[in-house]
Amino acid sequence: MTLDDISDTLLDEASSPTHLREALDAFARLCSNVTGVVPDRSFDAWADDSLLKDGVAINPEAAAHCVKDYQRSVVFIRAVHTAINTASDRFANQPIEILYAGCGPFATLLLPLLGRFHAGELQVHLLDIHQRSLDSVGQLVEHFGLQSHYIHFVQDDACRYQHPGSPHIIITETMQKSLEQEPQFAVTANLAPQLHGEGIFIPQKIEVELCLAHLDAETAAFKRGDAPDLVALEEAGGRYPIATVFSLIPDQAAALEQRACQSSSTGMIELNPVNVTIPSVAHLNNFDALLFTRVQAFEQHQLLDYESEITLPLRCTEMAPLKPGDHYRISFQLGNYPKFCVTRLCDG
Ligand SMILES: C[S@@+](CC[C@H](N)C(=O)[O-])C[C@H]1O[C@@H](n2cnc3c(N)ncnc32)[C@H](O)[C@@H]1O
Known part of the structure; x- marks a missing residue:
């Protein structure tokens, strides 16, 4: 399966749950083969997690494992696709600037979609506290031939980070059930005020x-x-x-x-x-x-x-x-x- 096949399957509302699972498993396999980061829910039980002031930033292996929360991944990827199209209508004739905070090692919520857009249509900022995750996404960008897109990597704490400018779209999924343990609230409180006045924050609610x-x-x-x-x-x-x-x-x-x-x-x-x-x-x-x-x-x-x-x-x-x-x-x-x-x- 190529990245384009994966993205077609994920966006097709008619795809069966089995096909969606297969597409996400294929995505994880491709990414692991390229980067050596293997999804692992409880990689060495908290080893390499970063215990930040506002919550736990899970380690790259655990973050990679989020791909396998299948319905979550599908819903967010479709949401991001719809948001980019909405923003392209709203902000015509200019590149759509996207800040993806907590991208993890596979930038799962955005990477499968990049090939659907032309170089120059998007300006992407990928942020994570873990440099190892950013290095991994860098390898994927090269492997999938996405270098013609403007992609900027930022190693920082999303609860403190100040972006130079006002992104049209901000994406962050740094949460577990009941908003426990991970810093979704603090990331949102820091980044939402930095969104463009007519921008889109994902998740919306x-x-x-x-x-x-x-x-x-x-x-x-x-x-x-x-x-x-x-x-x-x-x-x-x-x-x-x-x-x-x-x-x-x-x-x-x-x-x-x-x-x-x-x-x-x-x-x-x-x-x-x-x-x-x-x-x-x-x-x-x-x-x-x-x-x-x-x-x-x-x-x-x-x-x-x-x-x-x-x-x-x-x-x-x-x-x-x-x-x-x-x-x-x-x-x-x-x-x-x-x-x-x-x-x-x-x-x-
Ligand atoms: C639940 S994982 C999600 C990974 C990926 N975005 C996805 O949806 O599959 C959360 C990611 O956010 C990062 N993260 C959590 N808190 C952070 C913070 N305060 N600053 C920067 N990155 C953070 C973690 O390192 C991890 O890569």
Whole structure:
């Protein structure tokens, strides 16, 4: 499979899940053969990860492994393609400037698309904290004969980086489910204000919602291949949405960060505290309190519950056992390991 075949398959809405998987596996194989970077989810357990002030930057092997979160990769690549076409209409007769922060060793969300554009149409800035990842992408650019494109490599911390100019498109996927561990929030808060006024930030929106649901039954239903629809949810025992606990919209991120305050209980800096009350529902003991993450990459290109590793639910163990009327405070805690912090306020 050539890079063009891979990109055709990934963008074709009629491609089956099997064909999409095969195309992404072929992409990873090609990249590994050229660079020697082999995808590995837990490469030496945290070895070579960079523990930054605002979250963990995963090592190049683990970042390469993200390719294999198949639906994630497909949705983001399609989102980036749509965004480039939208930006080309919006900013006619000028090169589209793209900043891709956290590109990893394969620049997965953009590299498969570059061959679809002529030299001079795009100006690409690839940024990562890991020089080894940038070196790897450099080898790929040469191997795939993409040198005629303007591609600039930047080794820096995306939570601090100041770009000279205002990119038309910013892409960053530095997250895990529930925005835990990696610095997606801090990267967004730093970079979104640097976007061109009419530019496009990918992802456009990330939402985290607290629900009561049955984790094991839902997971089993979705593993069987059922679409995450209402019937599957009902069969898994039903679901009760409690509250949206976080909405990350790029052009609001910096203001949200400015309103951050120090938690009196943990001493950590936290955002957006939300108070919730556990409702009285039949068989409450059988439910789990779960955080669901939904990602709108761009326009119709979205990742919903269970569709990818980054939209798997996270169990709030702090809320077990669930009791009707119990009050909790949920905030998003910043720092070197970002995560949601759940504190019990009082019994009902
Ligand atoms: C989850 S991987 C994603 C890799 C690739 N973009 C993809 O989507 O397949 C995140 C990447 O972001 C990089 N990264 C994380 N935090 C960063 C930061 N603060 N500054 C620069 N790079 C960062 C990591 O080194 C890693 O390569």
